[in-house]
Amino acid sequence: MTMKLTTDPSAATLLPIAKKEGVSTVWDRHRAMQPQCGFGQLGVCCRICWKGPCRIDPFGDGPQRGICGADADTIVARNVIRMIAAGAAGHSEHGRHVALALQGVAEGRLPAYQIRDEAKLRAVAAKLDICTEGQDIPAIAAAVAKATLEDFQNQDHDAPCNWIEASLTKKRLERLQALHVLPHNIDAVITQIMGRTLVGCDADPVNLILGGIKGALADFDGMCLATELSDALFGTPSPVITAANLGVIKPDAVNIAVHGHNPLLSEVVCEVAGQMDEEARKAGAKDGINIVGICCTGNEVMVRHGIPLAANYLSQELALITGAVDAMVVDVQCIMPSVSEIGACFHTAVITTMAENKIPGATHVDFKEETALESARRIVATAIDAYKRRDPRRVNIPDFKQTAIVGFGVESVVGALATLNAEDPLQPLIENIANGNIRGIALFAGCNSTQVAQDSSFVTMAKKLAANNVLMLATGCGAGSFAKHGLMTQEATLEYAGDSLKAVLTAIGTSAGLNGPLPLVLHMGSCVDNSRAVQVAVAVADKLGVDLDQLPLVASAPEAMSEKAVAIGTWSVALGIPTHLGTMPQVTGSAKVTELLTQTAKDLLGGYFLVELDPNLAADKLLEVIEERRKGLGI
Template sequence: MSKMKNTIDPAVNYLLPLAKKAGIETVWDRFAAMKPQCGFGELGVCCRICWKGPCRIDPFGNGPQRGVCGADANTIVARNLARMIAGGAASHSDHGRHIALTLLEVGEGHAPAYRIKDEQKLRSIAEKLNLAPADKDIRQVAKEVALASLEDYSRQNYSIPCNWTKSTMTAERVDKLLDLGIMPHNIDAVIAEIMARTHVGCDADAANILLGGLKGALADYNGMCLSTELSDVLFGTPEPVVTTANLGVLKEDAVNIAVHGHNPLLSEIVCDVALKMNEEAKKAGAKEGINIVGICCTGNEVMMRRGIPLATNYLSQEMAIITGAVDAMVVDVQCIMPAITGVAECFHTEIITTMPVNKITGATHIEFREDSAIDSARKIVELAIDAFKRRDRRKVNIPDYKQTAIAGFSAEAIMAALSKIDAKDPLKPLIDNIINGNIQGIALFAGCNNPRTTHDNNFMTIAKELAKNNVLILATGCGAGTFAKNGLMTQEATEAYAGDSLKAVLTTIGKAAGLNGPLPLVLHMGSCVDNSRAVNVAVTIANKLGVDLDKLPLVASAPEFMSEKAVAIGTWAVALGLPTHIGIVPQIMGSSVVVEFLTEKAKDLLGGYFIVETDPKQAAAKLVAAIKERRKGLGI
């Protein structure tokens, strides 16, 4: 059997041999060293929830079938999964909490670094949340919206649903979630509830634990919804912007600052401040001044709002440093490999951590606070300029690979493009084309990369296959990174890969929107939290058609996922009624009850279900089949 390729990213393939020669270890080396990975862990049947353990269930039936406390494989697998969902929900929602708190400060007239950038959006959110914004001062509206969002972290009445979930769903879905008892009332309480019910000696019924997990996943959805929408208020609602992606965006003659992580509260200010410090960089010898590039979801955030080039996605973050051209990598939260400080030791690169709860040994810590954001950002940029002076030019290897990428397709941007065709009824052209089959369905690609499969390959293979089958493609997160780096967010990709009827529709919309050609093959919707934008579009379509989400020819795919956050996202996609593909075998296979629940029973309860398929061609076929089944259900 031939060895699986590490990646299809040409920039990474250029750098990997150089890393090897220099003796620099990367994620792929560590993954190889980790093999064979623990079979019990892979199946999810290892329990470390109490210190009578660790316990593990023998999957072949010869050894123990129960842990010391008597928990069986079903209980153990379900508990492990629910706790992962809680971890994901905590991460997204903590991010959302910071944004909501900042908006509150803006409303109260503090936080001078921030302002309300999109008043219209703020008012329309207030409208949605039933806050009657019409005659109120904009700062008052900001305060009320922030407080209504923070209520979703503090409400103690179990029978009142979270504001955001309730106001962003179809009515039928709201009822379904209430009926099943999985509508969240308070994000933090739901996360705490999962931790409590999975403590030793509590909930032992796998199906019941999974319902708790579904509620946790919906709490995750609630947190990401408010993160997305309130970020737009503070930093602007994305509009299509042309930029570039892959490591070739680094510049030899500039101070290169990579912003990495997730939360735009920091990166937005770093961008603002850096713009003003160009002259200082030039004085230090950087002819082209300061060049900011993005990595992971922070990269998506600044790409879609500012057109900042995207350097790379999750799995190749170390590669950015290995170019020898990154002067500072500024990180906030989530998906930052602790390995980067070790790689940076071989270069002049400053790794700068900024959050009190996210430090990395070996990094420089510059604490970031909303009230002194500009000062911290200035210190960060100064450190980068200093590091630039120490850069060893002999070690610089910037791969000559970059692609054009059109980013920034928020729900609003999509509606704006459509309204150029039909101003009175913007959705009509989209819906008509779905009904007549020119667009067979819509697929949302999300999630991470994972060395268990060839980096970027599943995303690319499945997307091309779906496009050929006239499926409209949306993308977020590191999947969006894959498509940007590999040229699928271009008009040329539409010409090359879209099926004829999809191409015709994308061309009509693109031309009407003044793009002088088709829309890009993959519409970039943003970071992981921006998956809520896709829900927003789907709910609008569902309401217009008068059906619930589980009737739409809409599918999701996380073909290379790894994080707890991605587990949470996939699970709420199922809860919202979507057939949801995952391309990595999940750590649940040790429990027949859990597998059956998530791949079959969920379909009866919620309409959505998981499709596990590691082969990308097969996965594409299964997604097309799921779309066809939905179309049949609608009689179209």
């Protein structure tokens, strides 16, 4: 039974305990929800006004138009672009927080933060075309923050956002400009989507989808700036050896799980935990404080500091069922509201921190950048207090953890390649792609979903692509899956990589001082860090003088579920990348929208969605796409 729900080995220990304790998990609720609403699955349910809800009969017998006259194409298109708007809002709100924090640091207002990576800040300034000559670090930070915040303020429709302009190939920008889908202002574009999808507004599915693509590109803009400014503030990732899965929770430590997305909170919690370690020991925790990560906050601190990852999305509740998490500190996004109830079943303090993200039953510690240290101290003290209430008889920490070598940002990938060719670091990568040692590159991203046995599609696809010599990058819960299942190890490279891929990864890893190959899948970070993968692709495309839609590059979200994944997938398509989805998107109630996203997009943008629920077939299809692209390049 367990294996149908999840392939995470720690679930086999913990699900029976959940049952015994009377705790319902995401999988219980999924089962209770069956059968799920078919109209919703097809995207033909419209709740945009309250003459409705309306739904279109997919079999053609019942109503083909809603009460206002909207047909399935209009309804599906409106629904999907509202998802994009929500996803873009989440990512760019995260980005805005980081940009405002950078501004605060520049102005000396935020004692908890500093510019930890000055070189990165300078590189970002150069990228944004900001002159830094004779400027000190605070002045550069101020100028970078200003240029970034313009992406939320610019009112000139013809002037694209600064970050997107600095982040794509020239050809791609021209192509997107010609379609009028380059965003000029993240907030405005999101607002436009909400406005044009009101009752009685935009009814043209093509026009709606183009508006959605613009929203998705605003999402991309928000991600680029979130990633790069976080690097400047908190450090740029470099390879680090750590571990993943629930076995990283320690029986004799005060365990604090940081969960959500935004590093502004988790970074300070990590720092303060170090300072309060002695207090935890005094409370009886002989291993002091142990921070573990969940979801993308987990990925952020994992790639920057080697903090171990306890869980990806679907196993967040299992972390609590170990009975050994003393505090779960959450910020924004992907936090199941059920965690407060489960925490209450045990001794766990579930702590919300963001004014706009509260959960009934959780403790709220208001987090503001200005008073971050105080809040973090309160959070850590709450965890130590909770630890004192922990019942050791209810502790069940599964004995599963895997080593994971993580932290492959653009800088570290280029740095590793530079050990082979210092003058022209990209050359070895390009050579190996051209000669076929590496057939292509696949970026795995996105969530877990209860529609797929947790992690199974990620792992199945990765093993097949590896055997076929595809270089793999990963972010988000995809990265979490691979880390938990041991695919971010050198052993995995030796076991699963095809011969030529193995040879390349070994050559790079060895010359970069790793004493063996690079791991089979390179962990690039959180969801916003998908922008890192694009940066690598843009560098390769620029060097070859081609556009992104010519590269043997594919993306896959085999277990996607979040509206954010809809936004990411759509910009991926807009950048020219064939993008696989392994869960059924809620658009199939409109043949027109489905065709737009899976076929017309190919002509307009070069990228397109490819939906395949079977991970084996999906891998085959991506391999075919890669070969087609190679042919196009004549390699």
